[in-house]
Amino acid sequence: MLIDYPFGERLTAIARDYQDGAHVEPHRHSQAQLLYAAEGLMRLVTSQGAWVIPPTRAVWIPPQVEHEIFMSGAVRMRTLYLAPKFEPAGLEGCCVLAVTPLLRELILRAIDAPRGEAAELVERLLLLEIASLQHLPLALPFPADRRLRGICLALLKRPEHPHTLEDWGLEVGASSRTLARLFRLELGMSFQEWRQQLRLTEALPRLLAGASVQRIAAELGYGSARAFSAMFKRLVGENPREYVQGLKKEQLS
Known part of the structure; x- marks a missing residue:
């Protein structure tokens, strides 16, 4: 499905709100899109991968990329569609972006602003x-x-699955060495790194829903909350509690 919106000279800004569990069916745009979560969490899924968009974060979607969106919690979606000649350089693929306070205010202003010099x-x-x-x-x-x-599909269903790469090799009919090489070749990361990334994307909605670090660590296959927190801080730069507290402060500011 192709969905297009009329442009201003440079961009169009649109606001939509969704209930918990809502799903936007697969579609694509001829324009580049900046998808922003003012509140709630969204999951963007394409044929190439999945991206988690926590509150106060955004995802960049290039033109013509078919995607679908899953909502976790009540979501206030704020979207910018950019005219092709105004797309910023260096954003060739989908990626999650840290939204600054200035950008957040500019997005909200763009939705409400009348046409003209301002x-x-x-x-x-x-x-x-x-x-x-x-x-x-x-x-x-x-x-x-x-x-x-x-x-990967089996782990999406059960992120806590304890199988090693050797175990998976027996199931899919390939040596662990072959699988390790293919993970590097196709995904640019090791099997362990991919599984950690999966568990991180699974942890975020649970943290934002108020689940304890101890419970999330156990549900995702970690032996302790400390091990889970160390993984989280290594990938995100903050421990789980600091990260959630920071998101809440940004939403209130």
Whole structure:
């Protein structure tokens, strides 16, 4: 399904709200899209992978990429569609971006702003700010190889699954050495790194829903809350409690 929106000179801003559990069916746009979660958590899924968008974060979606969106909690979605000649450089694929306080206010202003000189200034500032955003490690790439895909799909259903790569090799009919090479070749990361990334994307909605670190660690196959927190801090830069507290402060500010 192709969905298009009319442009201003540079971009169009649209606001939509969704209930917990809502699903936006697969579709694509001829415009590039910046999808922002003012409240709630969204999961973006394409044929190439999945991206988790926590509150106060955004995901960049290039033109013509078919995608679907799953809502976790009540979601206030705020979206920008950019005219092709104004797409920032360096954003060739889908990625999660850290939204600055300035960008958040500019997005909200763009939705409410009338046309005219003020709107033009907001548009220019938006484009400059988007181009400078920090990329966040909240992506989960999917492989094309059928053996890797079988492993990844099984882990999506059970992120806590304890199988080693040797165990998976027996199930899919390939040596652990072959699978390790394919993970590096297709996904640019090891099996362990991919599984950690999966568990991180599974942890975020549970943390935001108020589950304890101890419970999440046990549900995702970690031997202790300390081990889970160490993984989380290594990938995100903050421990789980600090990360959630920071998100809540950003939403209130």
